Amino acid sequence: MTIPTFISWIPVGLLLVTSIGLLLSRDWRWNLGFLAAQYLGMFWLVTFHWPFGLASIKLVTGWMATATLGVTRLEMGDTPTEPESTQMPQGRFFRLLAASIVAILVIASTPQVETIIPGISRPVIIGGLLLAGMGLLHLGLTAEVLRVILGLLTVMAGFELLYATVETSILLAGLLSIVNLGLALAGAYLMTAAPSEEAEEFE
Amino acid sequence: MNAPILWIFLPLALGGFLLLFRHERVLTILGGTSVLVLSLLAMLIPIDVALGSDAFSFKLAGSLNVLGRSFVLETADGPLLAILYGLAAMWFFGAESLGLARRLIPLGLAILSLLVAAIAVRPFLFAAVFIEIAVLLSVPMLLPPSQRPGRGILRYLIFQTLAVPFILLAGWLLTGLETSPGDVTLTIQSTAMLALGFAFLLAVFPFYTWIPMLMEESPPYLVGFLLWLLPQTTALFAMGFLDRYPFLRLSTELLDALRAAGLLMVISAGLWAMFQRHLGRLMGYAAVAETGFLLIALSLGTANGIQLVFLQIIPRGLGLAVWALSLSTIQSHTDTPRFSNVQGMARILPFASAGVVFANLSVAGFPLLAGFPVRMALLESLARQSLGLTLWLALGLLGLTVGAVRTLAVTTLSEAEAGWSSRETRTQFVLIALGVLALIVLGFFPQASQFLLKNLPALFENLGQ
Numbered sequence: 001m002t003i004p005t006f007i008s009w010i011p012v013g014l015l016l017v018t019s020i021g022l023l024l025s026r027d028w029r030w031n032l033g034f035l036a037a038q039y040l041g042m043f044w045l046v047t048f049h050w051p052f053g054l055a056s057i058k059l060v061t062g063w064m065a066t067a068t069l070g071v072t073r074l075e076m077g078d079t080p081t082e083p084e085s086t087q088m089p090q091g092r093f094f095r096l097l098a099a100s101i102v103a104i105l106v107i108a109s110t111p112q113v114e115t116i117i118p119g120i121s122r123p124v125i126i127g128g129l130l131l132a133g134m135g136l137l138h139l140g141l142t143a144e145v146l147r148v149i150l151g152l153l154t155v156m157a158g159f160e161l162l163y164a165t166v167e168t169s170i171l172l173a174g175l176l177s178i179v180n181l182g183l184a185l186a187g188a189y190l191m192t193a194a195p196s197e198e199a200e201e202f203e
Numbered sequence: 204m205n206a207p208i209l210w211i212f213l214p215l216a217l218g219g220f221l222l223l224f225r226h227e228r229v230l231t232i233l234g235g236t237s238v239l240v241l242s243l244l245a246m247l248i249p250i251d252v253a254l255g256s257d258a259f260s261f262k263l264a265g266s267l268n269v270l271g272r273s274f275v276l277e278t279a280d281g282p283l284l285a286i287l288y289g290l291a292a293m294w295f296f297g298a299e300s301l302g303l304a305r306r307l308i309p310l311g312l313a314i315l316s317l318l319v320a321a322i323a324v325r326p327f328l329f330a331a332v333f334i335e336i337a338v339l340l341s342v343p344m345l346l347p348p349s350q351r352p353g354r355g356i357l358r359y360l361i362f363q364t365l366a367v368p369f370i371l372l373a374g375w376l377l378t379g380l381e382t383s384p385g386d387v388t389l390t391i392q393s394t395a396m397l398a399l400g401f402a403f404l405l406a407v408f409p410f411y412t413w414i415p416m417l418m419e420e421s422p423p424y425l426v427g428f429l430l431w432l433l434p435q436t437t438a439l440f441a442m443g444f445l446d447r448y449p450f451l452r453l454s455t456e457l458l459d460a461l462r463a464a465g466l467l468m469v470i471s472a473g474l475w476a477m478f479q480r481h482l483g484r485l486m487g488y489a490a491v492a493e494t495g496f497l498l499i500a501l502s503l504g505t506a507n508g509i510q511l512v513f514l515q516i517i518p519r520g521l522g523l524a525v526w527a528l529s530l531s532t533i534q535s536h537t538d539t540p541r542f543s544n545v546q547g548m549a550r551i552l553p554f555a556s557a558g559v560v561f562a563n564l565s566v567a568g569f570p571l572l573a574g575f576p577v578r579m580a581l582l583e584s585l586a587r588q589s590l591g592l593t594l595w596l597a598l599g600l601l602g603l604t605v606g607a608v609r610t611l612a613v614t615t616l617s618e619a620e621a622g623w624s625s626r627e628t629r630t631q632f633v634l635i636a637l638g639v640l641a642l643i644v645l646g647f648f649p650q651a652s653q654f655l656l657k658n659l660p661a662l663f664e665n666l667g668q
Contacts, residue, residue, distance in 0.1 A: 116376070116389070116392065132368070139361055143354060143357065145352060145357065148357050148360070151361075152360070152361065152364050155364070155365065155368065156364070156367070156368070159367070159368035159371075159372070162372070163368075163371060163372065166375050167371075169270075169271065169272065170270050171269060171270040171271060171329070172272075172329060172332065174270065175329065175332040175336070176332065178332075178336055179332060179336060179339070179364075179367065182335075182336060182339035182340075183339065183364065185339070186339050186342040186343075186360065189342060189343055189346075189348075190342065190346065190352045190356070190357075192348065193346055193347075193348050193349070193350060193351055193352055
């Protein structure tokens with residue numbers, strides 16, 4: 001199936017917006033919204049290489065993980081939103097700068113990945129690398145449980161996007177779904193184990 | 204009957220079933236006995252071999268297909284399963300005396316079965332995903348709902364999860380190398396990716412920071428269980444890669460890198476252990492050093508080196524179990540096992556204090572303890588390749604020994620008039636005493652465990668040939 005070039009770049013744009021949004025937003029509701037949208041973009045790109053039915057596993061799993069985190073966070077009550085820090089290296093400007101460096105690195109390394117994984121479309125490479133890079137950046141900038149889990153889910157989403165082009169095993173798709181759901185459940189468990197501490201941090 | 208069902212799916216289901224039980228004693232009896240039976244079965248029933256006469260024949264099939272992929276356990280896996288389940292029984296029986304059976308046994312059984320699945324799954328690189336699922340299951344085991352998560356558990360989760368993409372992608376690249384073996388660039392890329400993946404998974408320097416942190420944050424017994432099981436299984440997984448790809452096992456650069464990483468782990472862990480003032484962190488560094496020993500043995504690139512990897516399994520498992528049990532017993536009598544808090548502890552907990560010191564000395568390769576024959580053989584094999592590196596390894600061992608001596612000094616240091624008593628429970632006393640005795644017996648008679656270990660190299664047909 002030939003996909004018009006401009007359409008295949010729409011999900012990449014979506015992933016760019018959601019991954020940067022995840023990095024910049026301080027509100028957990030926005031974060032989970034960005035995560036859900038991120039899985040939609042990822043699913044869209046996976047359909048370039050996988051049948052629609054199999055690709056939908058990624059979307060359903062991602063949304064289930066998002067719902068798990070959302071319900072848990074909702075149960076914890078409305079703790080104050082994390083205050084925005086203006087100091088380096090936590091400020092919004094710094095994060096945006098770091099995100100743009102990641103984006104530049106992704107664009108620079110795309111041709112090389114194209115030679116390593118032949119037959120893979122450029123939007124999928126950029127989407128996958130972007131998610132993995134932003135996820136790693138996220139992990140490097142935070143020690144908060146929810147954000148760590150969001151970072152890990154983003155890294156995994158980026159990897160799964162790239163790996164989907166080379167491996168179509170149903171067992172592996174199932175196992176990776178278990179890993180994603182497990183990460184969300186582990187995150188939910190860790191969040192509920194620390195409600196008081198997080199509330200203290202935000203005060 | 205099918206071996207993967209017996210040693211993977213049955214314990215996994217049993218782990219889930221045991222979550223329903225709340226009574227520590229019942230859990231211990233059910234969980235401990237189950238793994239003991241599984242261990243005995245692994246020792247007695249050969250996999251994939253027809254037993255009995257013409258009238259009645261029985262064969263435990265070694266393969267099971269699931270969604271187009273298979274789980275394969277071979278005859279050579281039998282002793283390994285016997286050791287893993289046997290050592291798990293020891294951990295499970297010890298958990299009750301610390302009030303940790305509810306946290307350890309159901310999830311521990313599930314983790315063990317997932318790690319056995321990691322050994323059995325084909326294609327073998329899927330093992331990375333099974334290890335990750337086991338890691339995720341360990342989170343509720345390590346952290347009770349009432350305790351806030353620290354940095355250690357988050358780092359543990361991050362590092363172990365990051366290993367999955369690297370290993371799976373490296374596996375895919377290696378498959379490409381099978382079709383074009385001369386591609387140097389692909390070789391370098393896949394090896395680098397694989398090395399990074401295993402560095403995360405095995406907590407190789409500098410990715411081991413979570414271990415001492417977690418030892419401070421969580422009960423040492425539960426962390427000890429993971430530190431015994433995870434690196435052991437991961438090492439077998441890594442050996443699978445070396446066995447399958449000749450360019451990996453014949454690469455002198457890779458072997459040099461493994462040796463450097465192993466030595467760096469032993470030396471850095473030894474140095475940290477030398478100046479450590481927290482008994483939990485000290486045990487963490489010893490576990491790091493143990494992984495370093497595994498890497499050094501692998502890096503020898505000889506059949507002898509592979510034998511050494513297997514020779515470490517029992518002393519390592521036993522030493523960590525005794526150490527973790529003893530340390531947890533001490534921790535139940537003090538807030539945190541810092542030197543300032545455990546001063547004179549040997550006067551009230553003599554067996555637990557002795558257990559910590561003996562286990563530490565065993566890891567350090569002190570003569571006539573279980574670790575001694577293995578460390579001696581490792582030093583000797585390394586000395587044949589490089590005397591300088593051997594001295595560095597000895598320095599690491601010295602650091603661990605100094606840690607043990609300092610522990611001994613602190614725990615026995617007390618007011619002159621303080622009397623001696625024993626506040627360990629009877630179960631704790633019996634288990635620690637048996638464990639220390641086993642460490643001594645294995646030091647005197649290392650060949651006692653040979654009947655289990657001698658066929659293990661058959662797991663890897665090419666490695667060390």
